[in-house]
Amino acid sequence: MNHNKSTIGNVDNEKERIEESNASDLSISAGQESHPAAIVNTEQPPTNVVPAAEPPPAPNGGYGWVCVACVACINAHTWGLNSSYGVFLAYYLANNVFPGATYLEFAFVGSLSIACALLVSPVATIFTRKFGTRTTLFTGVAFETASLIGASFASQIWQLFLSQGVCFGFGMGFLFVGSVGIVPQWFTTKRSLANGIATAGSGLGGLVYSLATGAMIPSIGLAWAFRVLGIIACVVNGVCAMLVKDRNKAIGSSQLAFDVQLFKRTEYLLLLGTYESPLSLGSLLTMFLQGFGWFSMLAYVVLLFSLANFARSVGLTATQASTVSAIFNLGQAIGRPPIGYFSDNIGRINMATLMTFISGLFALVIWTNAKSFGVLIFYAIFGGTVAGTFWTTIAPVTAEVVGLRNVPAALNICWLVLVIPCTFSEPIGLEIVSFDGGYLGAQLFTGFMYVGAAACVLFLRSWKIAEVDEIEGLQEVGNVDAVAIETKVSESVKEVARKTARKRLLNGIWRWKKV
Numbered sequence: 001m002n003h004n005k006s007t008i009g010n011v012d013n014e015k016e017r018i019e020e021s022n023a024s025d026l027s028i029s030a031g032q033e034s035h036p037a038a039i040v041n042t043e044q045p046p047t048n049v050v051p052a053a054e055p056p057p058a059p060n061g062g063y064g065w066v067c068v069a070c071v072a073c074i075n076a077h078t079w080g081l082n083s084s085y086g087v088f089l090a091y092y093l094a095n096n097v098f099p100g101a102t103y104l105e106f107a108f109v110g111s112l113s114i115a116c117a118l119l120v121s122p123v124a125t126i127f128t129r130k131f132g133t134r135t136t137l138f139t140g141v142a143f144e145t146a147s148l149i150g151a152s153f154a155s156q157i158w159q160l161f162l163s164q165g166v167c168f169g170f171g172m173g174f175l176f177v178g179s180v181g182i183v184p185q186w187f188t189t190k191r192s193l194a195n196g197i198a199t200a201g202s203g204l205g206g207l208v209y210s211l212a213t214g215a216m217i218p219s220i221g222l223a224w225a226f227r228v229l230g231i232i233a234c235v236v237n238g239v240c241a242m243l244v245k246d247r248n249k250a251i252g253s254s255q256l257a258f259d260v261q262l263f264k265r266t267e268y269l270l271l272l273g274t275y276e277s278p279l280s281l282g283s284l285l286t287m288f289l290q291g292f293g294w295f296s297m298l299a300y301v302v303l304l305f306s307l308a309n310f311a312r313s314v315g316l317t318a319t320q321a322s323t324v325s326a327i328f329n330l331g332q333a334i335g336r337p338p339i340g341y342f343s344d345n346i347g348r349i350n351m352a353t354l355m356t357f358i359s360g361l362f363a364l365v366i367w368t369n370a371k372s373f374g375v376l377i378f379y380a381i382f383g384g385t386v387a388g389t390f391w392t393t394i395a396p397v398t399a400e401v402v403g404l405r406n407v408p409a410a411l412n413i414c415w416l417v418l419v420i421p422c423t424f425s426e427p428i429g430l431e432i433v434s435f436d437g438g439y440l441g442a443q444l445f446t447g448f449m450y451v452g453a454a455a456c457v458l459f460l461r462s463w464k465i466a467e468v469d470e471i472e473g474l475q476e477v478g479n480v481d482a483v484a485i486e487t488k489v490s491e492s493v494k495e496v497a498r499k500t501a502r503k504r505l506l507n508g509i510w511r512w513k514k515v
Helices: 002-026 064-076 079-083 085-094 103-119 121-131 133-151 157-180 182-186 191-220 222-243 260-264 266-272 284-289 292-313 318-346 348-365 373-387 389-402 404-417 419-436 440-475 482-488 491-502
Strands: none
Touching: 064 079, 064 157, 064 182, 064 191, 064 222, 079 085, 079 103, 079 157, 079 191, 079 318, 085 103, 085 191, 085 292, 085 318, 103 121, 103 157, 103 292, 103 404, 103 419, 121 133, 121 157, 121 404, 133 157, 133 222, 157 182, 157 404, 182 191, 182 389, 191 222, 191 318, 191 389, 292 318, 292 348, 292 373, 292 389, 292 404, 292 419, 292 440, 318 348, 318 373, 318 389, 348 373, 348 389, 348 440, 389 404, 389 440, 404 419, 419 440, 440 491
8 A cells, every 4th residue: 555655656746747847848949949858748738728629630532522622613603703804894994884984993893802802801700600601601692692683783883883892892702711711621631732723713713704704795785794693603602502511620720800819920920921020030021011912912913804904905806805814714723723733742832932933924024025916815824824823822821831720810811911902903003004004014013013922932931941940850850741740740849940930030041841
């Protein structure tokens, strides 16, 4: 009996010693990473939140592919349908459809739809948490259908603002927010490929509906073109809303409209492009005042909505202009799955950096010299493959930056930050055209915005390399990839690595590593 009591006492003493050791390990500085106790301790008590809340591994397929198909169809009938606004815009500018309306007002209609979709994202996230994904999606279906049917009866520009602008944006926002986080929940090693296939739906939708809209308006009129689009979108989105399934409960998704703690993380602010460097990091980080999402949207929206009108400005017919817009969307459909596939192979942030830079290069070199139908088609197909890189990579990249649980809250903040560039990008583009008397200024603006976005994500890539290096040092293993970090590394180790990586932000800019 005395032997048993002494044994129990020794065990208790040892448990207390381990708990004290764990507490001290979590507060070690970056220069003390050699202590092995700072690695993983899955036996810690519930006060250490992370080990107790580790999500189960994703199926990496199965019903996830059905969800990919559904999300692709939703994207086709939201963002893809919205892409056809370039055809509507060319028609509005060439015909006196709404007497007294200016080109700037028409530009704001298209920008408003994207801005409202992003602005409503926190409300849509609250809907998802309170009522579930399916209710959120059906709310979006109702808004989008009402907007297109309502636009068919519009006779004044303010009515078009409310229907094709605001109401369509709300519908697109509910559908987008309800579906955007579903695909990453079902995949690990194939996550970027699956996300690329899902986002390719917007390109296919843009292709189909640019051609369909260009054909319907002359044959059945503007009003019935809106009604046909509304009926088709209602049916397709409704079916997809019934079939899609989330894994929010399985992974413990936060589903927060906002998570202010994310603003304390430098790497997330780099993703948003809203980072102001503290004095401890010096002036080097002031370049991140604008970033990946901000610059990408300033370029992408101008390109998306201006291409058809640019075709008309160089002497092409309305049919040729709608064809150019359609081919641009075909390029997006073709390019997004390979971007996703190679993201899984060479690194998601690497791919985002490279493809965003190439998009700017194409705009500066090819689009500025496109004066004929053939060259414009060439640019539309090749430029389109990389123009939407942001939409293809943002969800997987965000998962790497903040972790899978925090993706909904992180994306909501991202969408809100992007409201301003999405609202004013096309009006800025048309103002440049009006001032310059041609499209060269808008083309240069688009190209340099893409290059700026690539520069910002390049520094995000450098942070990620520093984080991976630190994790490899703490774990005393090599070749830790994104999947291993997500599934096999404890949050305590990742937090130590993040803090150290923030101090080494510039060390890995020109180094190659799969991140």
